[in-house]
Amino acid sequence: MAEIKRDFDLLEMPVEGVAAYWLSLKKLVGNKRNFKPIHEEAQYTSEEYIRYLLQIGFGDFSEETIRRMAQVKSQTMLSCMERKFDCMRVAILDVATAENPHRSIAKLYADFPQPPVAGDKAIRFAQELLRLMPDKYKGREKFFDVGHRIPDDKLIVALLFYVFYARHQGKDACQSLLPLISSAYFRDALSMVIDGFDVPFVRKWLKKHKEALLKDMQFKCAMSTELCIGIASRIDYDNLHSLARAYLPPNGGAQAG
Structure with missing residues (x-):
């Protein structure tokens, strides 16, 4: 068989x-x-x-x-997938520029007709994940994952966490989290940011690779x-x-x- x-x-x-x-x-x-x-x-x-x-x-x-x-x-499906890629793009560029997470969530929610989770709640959950770093996240790895199959509310929280973490600890601190990320799109772009690729290059790559995918x-x-x-x-x-x-x-x- x-x-x-x-x-x-x-x-x-x-x-x-x-x-x-x-x-x-x-x-x-x-x-x-x-x-x-x-x-x-x-x-x-x-x-x-x-x-x-x-x-x-x-x-x-x-x-x-x-x-x-x-x-x-x-x-x-493609419409939902494109929206998730666009959210990942916002988060990657905000990690690269150390953006204020409160501005990030406004940009993330521009892609949604209604917010998948209340903004203040998303911020609070992301900050709770931040408090687990770097030593207390073991056993909770799924909360740090980013992928197109993850429900919108959980994806928003995870993306906000990466913006918070990079802003507080620097982009290089995200290196240890790369193995937890299931989306090659997000993982590869985050690796570029960590490696010091300039923002215009990363922005263009995100756009072209999304179209290809x-x-x-x-x-x-x-x-x-x-x-x-x-x-x-x-x-x-x-x-x-x-x-x-x-x-x-x-x-x-x-x-x-």
Whole structure:
């Protein structure tokens, strides 16, 4: 039986890995009309967009309806993801310039129609995290994480903490916290700031890399939709593989696990 990788992040998984995931699912179900293994897979898959496709792709919806629903879902996810990247950008630049955290929260909340957590509460929680440093945070590492999967209220508090910490202890003090950060986008940018890259360079990198990440994510969502529909339509493995190859970069390949 094909080995299925259930716990993955669609944003960070390369397109070849996403294609291999769907080809593994095809091997799992073959050409059977019974998609019970797919419905079971949907219960265990942690990636939100993939789980949504597994839930809608193997029922009574037409292909046109599946594509339309999947497009709306991807647009919703990408919009939320872009907002989180924008919040990370604000925090990184404010770490670099030792900004007043009270000004930072005003800039962070400009991206939200309603604040995800009251501003005074966010400040208080961030200050509580500050009091745990540097010796008392063991066992509480998750509170210092920054990532696109983290709920907005917890993300805001974590970002404010980094602004507070850099302002009080200096940018270099953030070095020890880099291993706690799950977002490569935030971690790489923070590393640049710690290493002394100038602010205009970091600002430009944040903008360009965000665009690259979102474009790549949109592409992987589109590929996943078509491969999901292909499995539901019971096209054979070789044809599904050919469909997957259309989305791969030159010299790329996809093999089922």
